[in-house]
Amino acid sequence: MSSQHPDGRYSARWAERFRTSITDDNPSLFRIGEPARFRDGATWDPDTRTYQGGIETPASRTMRDFEARATARFAQTREGDVVSNRVALTDGRTAEGMRLLRGAAAHQAAVEMATRIAARDGDTSRIITDGRLIYCATGPEADRRAIFHLAMALLAAEHPTPPAALTAWLQSAYLLYQAPRTKRGADAATRIFLIAAGSSLLPSPPVLVHDVDLRAYVRTQDTFVAELRAAQDGADR
Template sequence: MNGPATREAHESGSDPAITATCFPIPALLLRTNDPVAQRTVRAFAGQQAETARSLSRSLTVALCSAPDMGARVAAFIAAFEATEDWRYREAASSPHSTGRYSPSWADRFQTPITDDNPNLFRVGDHTRFRDGATWDPATRTYQGGTDTPASRTMRQFETLAAARFPQSPRVDVVCNSITLPNGRIADGTRLLRGDAAHRAAAEMTARISARGGDTSRITTSGHLIYTASAPESERRAIFHHAMTLLAFDHTAPADALTAWLQAAYLIYQAPRKKRGADATIRTFLVAAGTLLLSRPPVLPHNIDLRAYTQTHDRFVTELQAAQSIDETPVGRRI
């Protein structure tokens, strides 16, 4: 991509096409209807855009001097690692004095996901995201409140996740199967229900308790759905294949788009850190996608939940539909 648009971006030190609008705030974070509070959450998009512009520039320079495919793959991996470092620094310098976003929890943005410490996330219980909802200890449920973008989003994805399971009640685990570029089938994020979900909830409770957290509102029984990160060996293979897809010299715009779409799903199936993976991936995808596609790609606000709960093919089809990228090349892609 050595055309005028790239030279301008290189000389200015960033890609001016990358703005805060490239980063729609995940609705799952909008747990209030207060516009002032929502504005505070939305402000993070500006930080993501600034970082993506810087990454776009450094990745451009690295790829221009990469002598072979191995060096190109290494350049994309280095860019992803730089994004992880940025997310950690943002957490460490957070202005929040207390809570899960305070600097006291910043080390979790550097803590790797392992087989002994997988990422677990509950999909469901949308009432806890309602504005003004209160906890009823007698029923162990949240009561009242009004719907928020977060509660509506969680309700939608609980339904989608439940639909992934077969009718047989004996099946408690469903894996997101991924066909890697070399033809091998890899297991990505797992969806859990039944006994598997109950065990995940109990594990979450034990972890939070060990950190001194409040576990009184965690449900460990009943109808639960959790996501669980893939085994470490699978995640390493999936991640490397994603970086390889991006590193190919895609001279045709359609090939570049296909590579980016596929890589997006793969990267979400291979999170590396306990916290901050979603913001890291979004920022990297915009930086890398802008290079491959000659303009910023479109990220749905719920791209992470889509990746966790949808099949490979459905995710790629829907993400492709979200793009407004034509087939006209703008300069030559790196």
């Protein structure tokens, strides 16, 4: 997990972050959107503090799409500046998974992100802390632990038919993305695990869409499961 750039965030210097646990005092935070940053050839303008130019890429289109989806999610709720993905547990309780933040909550997350990076002697000059921001944040540690255990229980259970097994796998995919465990690499580790678990559980290896993690963060559980199920049906055809 390192790059040729000695000081980059994926360099050997920061390898320990792939082993650092997410906690209530140290949640995972990242911005949803900022598509201009992902354009090929885009350059940073320090005067306007924006990315300029460049050519559209799959990454920039994806981020623009999910910024719009997250905005729509806020429009569909009355929860204010924080929208939580909620998961029903087997004991009747409801656990809180990933959260979408906007307004003051997003500004606070951006400031916290900048503070953390500065403490690691990182460059914070391109972190925007004002304006219309949307951030994603992990939920409470106890809730994430309960969600993770539920996902494991679903995958380990006996399923009478292939459709029942597929439903369990689809639900588990959503749950695992609500319960990341480490500061870095959790999304990639979840992808690998889901393919391995699905290959064992299902008649044929399952399909993961390229933006499965973002879908899980921004979509409700029912919508996510329906979309990922449609991807399996498309692969079958």
